[in-house]
Amino acid sequence: MVSVALVPTWFTGRPMILWAPLLGQWFTRMARGQTKYRVRPLAPRPAGTLGLPGDAARLRVLVDDKTGAGLLHDPRSRTLTAIARVEPLDSFALAEGTQQDVVAGGWGSLLSSFCADTSNGVSRVGVVLRAVSDGGEEINNWFQEQGNPDMSPAAYEAYRDYISVSRTDSIRHEAFVTITLNMKSHGVAALIREAGGGVAGGAEVLRTRMEFVRGQFTEAALRFNSWAGSDDVAVLARTAYDPDAQPELESHPEVGRSLAGAGPMALDESFTYFRTEAGYQRVLLVVEWPRKPTTAGFLQHLVVAQVRHTFALICEPIPTRKAMxxxxxxxxxxxxxxxxxxxxxxxxxxxxxxxxxxxxxxxxALESGHGALNFAGMVSVSGNTLDELRVATEQVRTAASRSGCELRIIGGEQASAFIAAALPFGRGL
Structure with a gap:
């Protein structure tokens, strides 16, 4: 008889013995009904909490009065996360290799600064790149103001029809950088007490880290736009679970900003994907990075793939002494x-x-002053049907292969992995 431990799984080829704990946890969750989520409209929600499934429901959004940022507070892990909306100063993909190395070096210096032995409390730095449906609101407003049907009625009608189609079919990219302060870390608790204690003191300490990061963005060829506010956090969650809502919310900025209504109305989790009322979602993990030396822009094939997806890079600094x-x-x-x-x-x-x-x-490199990081890359894709989801999955896998990476589907943890992969909320696996 062939041992069960030698039977490979159906999509990774790893021995079943390595999946035993995960499968046990999965079946336990199914038995307890934890793979399903339904909104309860009549049940009151605590003020400032996000309507998200699973353990993400405990996240609270606190508004910093000085910066206007919506800080995400996790009361269980005692962390505070700030979200910066950024954009590139120049096209990284079109830059020469030497210039790409300079930009990558600036970003590396920023990350290395959080690896010092003198604790600054930053336990996680994340980068989230979203390819979303472009609402085309700016182009549409310009056309409404400047368009003149008297000059050429045929051209006017053709251009108006084109804008109407492109508002749902075109894709644009958004970039976010998150920093997470661990209020329990050694050396930070004293600073928080000096700043007044509690979450307010933690926000004061985090604010100094936010200003430092903001000043370093230029070295990494990034332009700082703003800190995400409470409304922005709600929209990010809303459009992550329902990507088709992006153009509509941009056209009507007065709606879709409720934290309580930010998550899905219903969620059914399967082992390799999950379904909401808006469609299907799937999360994949980068299990293999390039094996041979490559350029600083090796991920561009994956990042700019013409498919609606999100790429997240999660970095956890390691203190220099521990790393050495x-x-x-x-x-x-x-x-x-x-x-x-x-x-x-x-x-x-x-x-x-x-x-x-x-x-x-x-x-x-460590002896020369460089920092060390634990890091992981994840990709989330979506589709209105299972067939669309399969096509999107193959598209990002092909793009990852061109970048020298391999993607594998995360099994049994799709709903929780989605929070880390698709939302810039400073979460990890």
Whole structure:
């Protein structure tokens, strides 16, 4: 009899034994009804909370009076997250390779500043790039003001029809950077008490980090637009679960800003996707990054793929001392393995040589003042039907392959992974 542990799963090829804990958790959630979510219109919601499914329902939005930012407070993990809306100063994809390296170096310096041993409390930095349906409100307003049917009635009608179609079929890109303050981290609690304590004190401490990050955006060739306010947070959640609502909400800025109504009305979670009243959503994880040296803009095929999707890069800074200790242990282990293999007569493979070289470079970079990060990349896609979802999934997988990456579907955690992958709320897996 073939052992169950040797049976591969249907979409990753990994042994079933590695999926046993996740499958157990999944069936437990199904038995408890936790894979379904329904809005209860008559049930009151606490003020400032988002109407989101799962554990994201505990998130609260607090408005900072000085900046107007809508800070996301997670009372369980005691974190505060600020969201910055940014845009590129110049086209990164069209820039020369040397200029791309300069921009990437500026962004790396920003991330490295959070890896210092002197605790600044920033536990997570996230980048979310959204490809959304373009409402075309600016073009439409200009056409309404400047268009003149008397000059050419045929051209006027043709252009008006084109704008009407492009408002739902065209895609534009939005970029957000999030910083998350861990109010429990060593050294931050004292600063919070000095600032008045509680969430208000945490907001005061986070504000200094926000100003620092804002001043560093220019080095990374980014233009700071604004801190996302409470209304912006509601719209981000609303359009993530219902992408087709984007043009309508942009056309009517007086609606769709309610935090309580930001999430879906209903959600049914399956193992590899979930469904809401607006369609189907799926989250994929970047499980393999480029194996060989590449350019700083290697992700551009995935980021600018002509499909409605979101790419999220989640970074968690590692204190310098801890990172150097980990690097030295890894180098020692690799060298010990090499000596043991030499004694046993084993051939030193190219892959092991590459691994030791990479570890040596990492240790050297840390000693030179660079920072270390734990990071993960995720992609979310959507479709009005399952067939559309399958097509979108294959499109982003193809785009990822062109970027030298591999995407795999996240199993059993789609609804919670979506919060981290599609929303700039500073969440992790």
């Amino acid at each position: 200790s980990q690097a030295r242990r890894a180098s020692t282990s690799a060298e010990t393995s090499r000596q043991w293999e030499n004694k046993s007569g084993a051939v030193d493979s190219v892959e092991r040589k590459r691994e030791r070289s990479a570890l040596a470079q990492e240790e050297s």
